[in-house]
Amino acid sequence: MTKRERIDQDVLHRRAQVAVLSGLARGDDVHDLVAAAAPTHVPGWFTPDLALLELAVTALDLVCPSGAEPLExxxxxxxxxxxxxxRGRVAHRNSQYALYAAACMRGGLQPDxxxxxxxxxxxxxxxxVFAVVIYSRAAAARLPVPVGEIARQIAASRSLELTA
Incomplete structure (x- = not known):
């Protein structure tokens, strides 16, 4: 019996980003976006936390460029x-953490x-994933452009090619 070959973490990082942004550009629902990112989570080897938070940072850059009105x-x-x-305190705190972590990263502080x-x-x-969607939708509302266009802008800024 042979062990399954591990995929390079950089490849998984980009796959997670492409999966979420491609779905966002197509207008997939948020649960489909979570499902699209799931295959890149390989327990004990790779988790797409950072890859997805990087997308949320880029979306936050679009909604609040330097000097713009802060996002409420x-x-x-x-x-x-x-x-x-x-539902419940844990889910509220976890979603808040993801939103705050992206904001910290944007400001130059790498959370642990x-x-x-x-x-x-x-x-x-x-x-x-929820943070990416929230910040992307906020950017779309503020700019105003469709969410799919925000997804394409994020992909372009990160040199990612979206799938159909």
Missing amino acids: YEGLRERCLPEVTF LLSDAGWWQTPLWQYA
Whole structure:
């Protein structure tokens, strides 16, 4: 019996980004986006937390370029992700963490993702998908352009080719 060959982590990183952005550009629903990123999560080898938070950072750059009016956090999840209900304190805190982690990264502070979220029952990368969607929808509303265009702009800024 042979062990399955491990895929390079850089390849998985880009696959996660392409999967989520391609789905966002097509207009897939948020649960389909989570499902699209799932194959890149290889327990014990790779988790797409950082890959997806990087997309959220880029979306946040689009919604709040330097000197722009700050994005209001209060009610952001309800406005930009109404189809997801965060039940209980843990789900609220986890989704808040993903939004805050992207903002920290944008500001130059790298959060300790493994220590902060490595033990969560629902992995951080799933909440990072929500953060990508929230910040992308906020950017689309503010610019105003379709969410698919925001996804294409994020992909272009990261040199990613989206799939059909």
